[in-house]
Amino acid sequence: MTINKDTNILIIGLGLMGGSYAQALSKQGYKVRAITFEQKDIDYALERGMILEGSATPDEKLIAQADLIVFALYPAAFVKWIITYQHLFKSGALITDVTGVKTLVVNNVQGRLRSDVEYVPAHPMAGRERSGVEYSDDSVFKGANYIVTPTEKNTPEAIEACKHLGEILGFSRISVLSPEEHDDMIAFLSQLTHCIAVTLMTTNDKEGLEKYTGDSFRDLTRISKINDVMWSELFLMNKEALLRQMDAFSAEFSRFREYVANGQREEMRAVMRKAGERRTKFDKK
Amino acid sequence: MTINKDTNILIIGLGLMGGSYAQALSKQGYKVRAITFEQKDIDYALERGMILEGSATPDEKLIAQADLIVFALYPAAFVKWIITYQHLFKSGALITDVTGVKTLVVNNVQGRLRSDVEYVPAHPMAGRERSGVEYSDDSVFKGANYIVTPTEKNTPEAIEACKHLGEILGFSRISVLSPEEHDDMIAFLSQLTHCIAVTLMTTNDKEGLEKYTGDSFRDLTRISKINDVMWSELFLMNKEALLRQMDAFSAEFSRFREYVANGQREEMRAVMRKAGERRTKFDKK
Numbered sequence: 001m002t003i004n005k006d007t008n009i010l011i012i013g014l015g016l017m018g019g020s021y022a023q024a025l026s027k028q029g030y031k032v033r034a035i036t037f038e039q040k041d042i043d044y045a046l047e048r049g050m051i052l053e054g055s056a057t058p059d060e061k062l063i064a065q066a067d068l069i070v071f072a073l074y075p076a077a078f079v080k081w082i083i084t085y086q087h088l089f090k091s092g093a094l095i096t097d098v099t100g101v102k103t104l105v106v107n108n109v110q111g112r113l114r115s116d117v118e119y120v121p122a123h124p125m126a127g128r129e130r131s132g133v134e135y136s137d138d139s140v141f142k143g144a145n146y147i148v149t150p151t152e153k154n155t156p157e158a159i160e161a162c163k164h165l166g167e168i169l170g171f172s173r174i175s176v177l178s179p180e181e182h183d184d185m186i187a188f189l190s191q192l193t194h195c196i197a198v199t200l201m202t203t204n205d206k207e208g209l210e211k212y213t214g215d216s217f218r219d220l221t222r223i224s225k226i227n228d229v230m231w232s233e234l235f236l237m238n239k240e241a242l243l244r245q246m247d248a249f250s251a252e253f254s255r256f257r258e259y260v261a262n263g264q265r266e267e268m269r270a271v272m273r274k275a276g277e278r279r280t281k282f283d284k285k
Numbered sequence: 286m287t288i289n290k291d292t293n294i295l296i297i298g299l300g301l302m303g304g305s306y307a308q309a310l311s312k313q314g315y316k317v318r319a320i321t322f323e324q325k326d327i328d329y330a331l332e333r334g335m336i337l338e339g340s341a342t343p344d345e346k347l348i349a350q351a352d353l354i355v356f357a358l359y360p361a362a363f364v365k366w367i368i369t370y371q372h373l374f375k376s377g378a379l380i381t382d383v384t385g386v387k388t389l390v391v392n393n394v395q396g397r398l399r400s401d402v403e404y405v406p407a408h409p410m411a412g413r414e415r416s417g418v419e420y421s422d423d424s425v426f427k428g429a430n431y432i433v434t435p436t437e438k439n440t441p442e443a444i445e446a447c448k449h450l451g452e453i454l455g456f457s458r459i460s461v462l463s464p465e466e467h468d469d470m471i472a473f474l475s476q477l478t479h480c481i482a483v484t485l486m487t488t489n490d491k492e493g494l495e496k497y498t499g500d501s502f503r504d505l506t507r508i509s510k511i512n513d514v515m516w517s518e519l520f521l522m523n524k525e526a527l528l529r530q531m532d533a534f535s536a537e538f539s540r541f542r543e544y545v546a547n548g549q550r551e552e553m554r555a556v557m558r559k560a561g562e563r564r565t566k567f568d569k570k
Contacts, residue, residue, distance in 0.1 A: 125497065126499075144499070145496070145497055145499070147497065173496065175496065175497070185491075185497050186497075188488070188489050188491075188494070189494060189498055189499065189501070189502045190499060190501055190502070193501045193502050193504075193505045194501065195538070195541055195542075195545075196481060196485065196505060196538070197501075197560070198541070198556055198557055198560040199534065199537040199541050199556070199560075200477075200478070200481065200534060200537075201559075201560035201561075201563050201564050202556055202559050202560050202563065203473070203477075203530075203533050203534045203537045204533065205563075206470075206473075209470065209473070209474060210566045211430070211458065211460065212410065212430055212432065212460065212470050212471075212474060213474055213567050214410045214411070214430070214475060216474070216478045216479065216482075216508045217474045217478050217567070218567060218569070219478075219504045219505070219507055219508065220478045220481060220482065220504070220505050221560075221564050221567065222504055222564075223504065224557075224560040224561060224563075224564045225560075225561040225564050225565070226557045226561060228554040228557035228558050228561075232550045232553045232557065233550075235553065236545070236548055236550060239545060239546070239548070242545060243542065243545060243546055245488075245489070246538070246542050246545070247542075248488050248489065249484065249485060249488045250535070250538065250539070250542075252484040252487055252488045253480070253481070253531070253535065254535070255484075256480055256483070256484050257480075257528065257531050257532075257535075260480075260520055260521070260527060260528060260531070261524070261528055263521055263524070265517045265518075268513075268517045268520065268521075269513040269514070269517050271483055272483055272509075272511045272513035272516060272517065273513050274487050275482070275483040275484075275486035275487050275506075275509040275510075275511065276486075276509060276510040276511060276513075278486050278487065278490075278509075279486050279506050279507075279509045279510050280510070281495045282495045282498050282503060282506065284503070
């Protein structure tokens with residue numbers, strides 16, 4: 001399939017991400033409808049022209065007419081929804097998602113999906129420290145990465161259509177990784193960093209520390225304001241990869257601790273210089 | 286003593302911090318002179334009106350006329366300088382500094398200083414990821430903390446003068462802590478965060494990760510571009526307090542790792558919620 005202005009697009013789940021998808025697509029004249037859990041979120045999106053119509057129940061007509069369905073639900077809810085309602089999908093429909101972990105979700109969904117419907121997994125690496133459709137903001141896609149994680153079950157045409165969706169949404173870089181490569185990468189770059197931020201924030205309960213805080217502590221803990229329901233689910237769905245990265249970090253941190261304890265100044269300096277050099281590669285271009 | 290427009294102020298060490306002090310003070314019409322290691326830095330400061338005069342050697346006249354001397358050197362160099370040149374100080378001079386660790390430095394300096402000269406320790410909690418007088422910028426003091434860490438050897442008048450200096454420089458908050466309280470605080474808020482940033486940056490050497498980096502990894506590693514000479518010295522000069530904080534963080538991180546490994550979702554969520562609540566106290570006002 002090709003995504004164009006006649007494509008019937010259905011978004012399942014109007015939260016921050018689903019809402020931002022709706023915003024970006026509707027602005028450009030694409031036909032967007034939505035199903036979500038609460039009528040107030042549908043009303044919000046209708047009032048702002050983010051969707052043409054929507055429903056707070058799994059409306060059969062909306063589902064049956066959709067050519068492209070984007071799931072913007074938490075991982076377990078996504079899998080459950082597919083199993084429960086896939087009999088309503090139009091034959092030939094394309095399914096994609098926004099889920100932040102892939103291997104387990106992809107195996108579950110592709111292993112159970114009707115053979116006349118195709119699911120191309122994707123992860124838009126964008127977001128804010130907020131939840132809810134009222135924080136929707138399609139500007140978060142600018143400068144961000146959109147990663148498609150197909151398997152051997154996917155067709156080249158559907159993969160292309162999914163990449164095209166990322167372009168329409170305004171992502172700056174569209175990449176393709178296997179689900180396993182994606183999960184290793186995300187375990188390090190995103191999940192490990194959130195584990196560190198959260199545990200740094202709970203390491204020291206001393207009163208009044210905020211009076212002396214500089215920017216470095218604020219930087220390292222900004223992301224500790226975390227959606228606990230979603231992130232605990234993401235961590236557990238990517239447990240093996242996350243534990244590997246946590247252990248690698250702990251080993252590196254312990255090595256550095258020994259350098260400090262032993263007064264190994266040159267070894268400390270070598271790690272610092274390596275860190276600084278490597279960080280340069282990660283600077284925003 | 287009282288700091289006023291007639292006070293002869295001498296800055297020893299024209300790097301980023303010494304230069305920013307000179308800038309802030311000269312702008313307001315204070316009399317600032319400087320001694321540093323390289324003539325080019327003196328020339329730079331003279332050309333920009335940051336100092337009235339300066340020398341790249343320990344000029345006896347400059348030292349002997351100074352009422353207030355600010356040391357902006359690395360900790361070990363500061364202690365050594367005092368021991369070598371204190372015979373040149375004017376009787377009744379006030380000494381202060383910018384050193385980021387206190388207990389060891391304060392004990393060393395106060396234990397050896399002439400009895401007719403007073404040293405009030407201070408730590409301006411401001412800076413940039415750069416070194417050198419050419420990056421001087423007195424706007425970094427705005428919104429930042431200035432901490433005075435006196436001991437029982439200090440007089441109330443000298444402590445007040447040192448706090449006044451922080452106000453003149455434009456710091457937003459002036460606090461008083463003991464050197465030990467300061468070092469515990471700094472070990473957690475600053476040194477531990479730098480250890481984490483550096484070791485996170487060296488944990489994973491996989492090629493191409495920068496292509497997928499989002500803001501969270503960038504936030505946690507921004508401060509890993511570190512001056513290795515200065516920071517290795519600061520870490521070792523505050524070793525005991527730093528090791529305590531590193532061990533506290535490791536214990537908290539390991540506990541969270543066990544929650545992940547055991548699938549203890551509710552325990553993970555409780556830590557996340559605690560982190561988010563506590564982080565709110567650290568938001569910039």
